Each structure stands twice: as structure tokens, then as C-alpha cells.
Amino acid sequence: MAMETASWRPAGEAEEIFEHVSNWGRWGADDELGTLNLITAGSRSQALTSVRDGVTIGCGVLELSRSAANPAPALRFMTLAPDTQTEPYGICRDYLSFAPHGPGITHIDALCHVFYKGLMYNGRPAALVTSAGAAANAISAVRDGIVTRGVLFDLPALRGTKFVDPGDPIRAAELSAAEQRFGAVREGDALLVRVGRLARREQLGVEAEHIEGSRHLRLAGLDIDCLPWLRERGVALMLSDAGHDALPSPFGPAVSPIHVGCLVFMGLYLVDNARLDALAAECGQRGRWSFLLTVNPLNIDGCTGSPVNPVAVL
Numbered sequence: 001m002a003m004e005t006a007s008w009r010p011a012g013e014a015e016e017i018f019e020h021v022s023n024w025g026r027w028g029a030d031d032e033l034g035t036l037n038l039i040t041a042g043s044r045s046q047a048l049t050s051v052r053d054g055v056t057i058g059c060g061v062l063e064l065s066r067s068a069a070n071p072a073p074a075l076r077f078m079t080l081a082p083d084t085q086t087e088p089y090g091i092c093r094d095y096l097s098f099a100p101h102g103p104g105i106t107h108i109d110a111l112c113h114v115f116y117k118g119l120m121y122n123g124r125p126a127a128l129v130t131s132a133g134a135a136a137n138a139i140s141a142v143r144d145g146i147v148t149r150g151v152l153f154d155l156p157a158l159r160g161t162k163f164v165d166p167g168d169p170i171r172a173a174e175l176s177a178a179e180q181r182f183g184a185v186r187e188g189d190a191l192l193v194r195v196g197r198l199a200r201r202e203q204l205g206v207e208a209e210h211i212e213g214s215r216h217l218r219l220a221g222l223d224i225d226c227l228p229w230l231r232e233r234g235v236a237l238m239l240s241d242a243g244h245d246a247l248p249s250p251f252g253p254a255v256s257p258i259h260v261g262c263l264v265f266m267g268l269y270l271v272d273n274a275r276l277d278a279l280a281a282e283c284g285q286r287g288r289w290s291f292l293l294t295v296n297p298l299n300i301d302g303c304t305g306s307p308v309n310p311v312a313v314l
Contacts, residue, residue: 009250014257017224018116021231022265024123031122032141034111034267038236039148043188047149050290051313057282059192059239059274060309063104069209069217070104100305101272103209103217103243108297109270112137113304114263116254121267133302142269143299146237149189150293150312153178154280156196162203163196164220169246170195172229182289187234190293194276195220197241211248221246227261230268237295238262239271239310271295271310279312286314 027037066073080093100107112134115126121137128135155164158178164170170193185191197220200208209217219242230238238244245258254260262268283289292313297306 008252011251011253014224014251014254014260017227018254018261018265021227021261023231023267024121024265029122031267032111032137034121034269035234035236036142036146036267036269038188038234039146040188043149043186044147047147047292050149051292052288053286053314055282055314057279057312057314058309059276059279059312060106060307061104061273061275062098062106062307065104067104068207070102070206072099072102073104074098074102098307100303100307103273105307106271106273106275106309107305108139108142108295108308109259109263109272109305110134110137110139110141110303111263111267111269114256114259116260116264119264121264129304134304135302138301139297139303139306140299140301142297145294145296146190146269147292147294148236149186150192150239150291151183151185151189152192152194152276152279152283152289152291152312153182154194154276154284154289156194156199157280157284158182161196163200166218166220166246169221169223170226171223172225175226175229185233185235188236189234190237190239190295191230191233191235192239192274192276192279192293193222193241193244194280195240195242196277198275198277217243217247219243219245219247222258224251224257224261227258227266230262231266235268237269237271237293239274239276241274241276243272244270271308274310282314288314 062074075097078094082090111121112129221244245256251257295310
């Protein structure tokens, strides 16, 4: 079966939007934090007021099972276990190996993860990333972690469906409608967009995410017209239970236009493959969709991303 494609759209449409939302130079030539600069000490303190019940919800996952949509899962095996020890004092140890950008692991993308026409965020050359790692825009720029107010947009609930279909991307007007239902997004906020990826898997099977004969996935996500909306609102961080982009992309040169627009031009960090169903249920039960959110990447020099377990505190 040939790779599925969306109705092609002119590359110039994407180029115009990328230029419009660009934050290159906004926070100085040496900046590597991008939109995380919008999170201030004041906004963090204000985010604490979102905590009312003290309930914590973890939104991370690391899948160990192989599937059509996760062909290279994380690997785990025991290096020490009680069944191999005879001494009175025992200890358990295991070994874990993973590729941070896999579709079965919740991870945050560094600003060096994607480049476009030879450049990455803030106009830096892609050549700064070599086989030795990234000399700029690496995930270590976020070594102090991210703490801010989060707002969850539950798009299936807004649409009255079980999940967002990959062929029907989320448009900017829908994000505005979501604000009316779930609450306004303030500058410095993290926006969490639930598309119902797990619900789609349950109904159609995990194979529905895989495009036969291609390494590409079929996932629900945002249309490119959402990029100006995100910049206007001052979104500092975005999380999705899929990969943010509606895939396959209708733009040939920009295979993942949301990733290109956010990471390369806006400097907007992305957390892919978050688990948002439990959080959506808790928010729906309480009738409020904002909370304190923490995201803490591993502090490793030169890396293009990191696994994370985002935690929402309601």
C-alpha cells in the first residue's frame, strides 16, 4: 500500500506562516530557551494558585512493547535480582535503553531536534549538531526544569467525539472555541491538547497509526493555521497525547510543519506522546481545566530531547 497523503498545499503557505511567527532574536542572539522566557517568577507564583485539591496526575509513559506504531520500543532487563543472589543482603538493579523521540515514549524535544533549510532555532546552523551531539539548543538548556500553569483543551469533548480524526486537523478557530469552554490561555502558560489517541487505538487498533510501506505515522494534530494563534497567546510550552502534527502532512518540504514552526521558528518546546486521559477525567470531574504543571528533562549535555513524566497538580 502506498503512503497516504493529505491534499497537498503550497509550500509558500507554510513559509509565510513560519516567517510571521518567528522569534529569532526576540530574546537575544544567544538565547536557547525560546518561549520558556515567557515563564516568569511572577507567573510561576501565580500558577501555584491553580492548586486546590493537592491531587497529582502523572502524564508520562514509556512503552516496552513492540507494535506497528512503536517498532523500536524501550528495552529493559534486570542486571541483578533476588533469584540470582545467595547472600543475605540483596539488591535489585535493572538496565534501561531508549530512543527519546520514539512514538511510544513521552518526551520533550530540544530546540535542536528539528531544523529547516539548514537552520534551527534563532538562526543557528544545523551543522552545530554533529555525531558528537548538539553544541547549541540542546536539552540541557532546560536543566532547571519547567514549572508553570497548564491548561488542558480536550478536543474530543469539544467536538462530541471519542477522538480527533487525523484527516480532520484542529484549526485555530477551534482553539478559540476551546478557550470558551476550558478557559483562557495566558502568556507563559503550557497548553495541553488532547486528541484522544488512546481512544482511537482502542476502537481501530494500534495498526491504524501506521501507514503501511512507510516509516510515517497517521496521527491527529494541529493545522498549520494554529501557529499564529499560539504565538499571539504567548504559549510557552505545548503538550499533546500524539505528536502535535496532523500526519501525514500536506506540506512536502515541511514534513512536520507544527514541529518546524514551533521548534525552529518560535522556539516553542514540545512534549510528544503525553498521556492525558486520566488528567482529562479529573479535570472534567472537577469542572476546571487549569493546574500547576511541572516538566523536568534529564540534564544531559548535547542531547536532542529527553524522556519526561509531566505532573499536573490540581
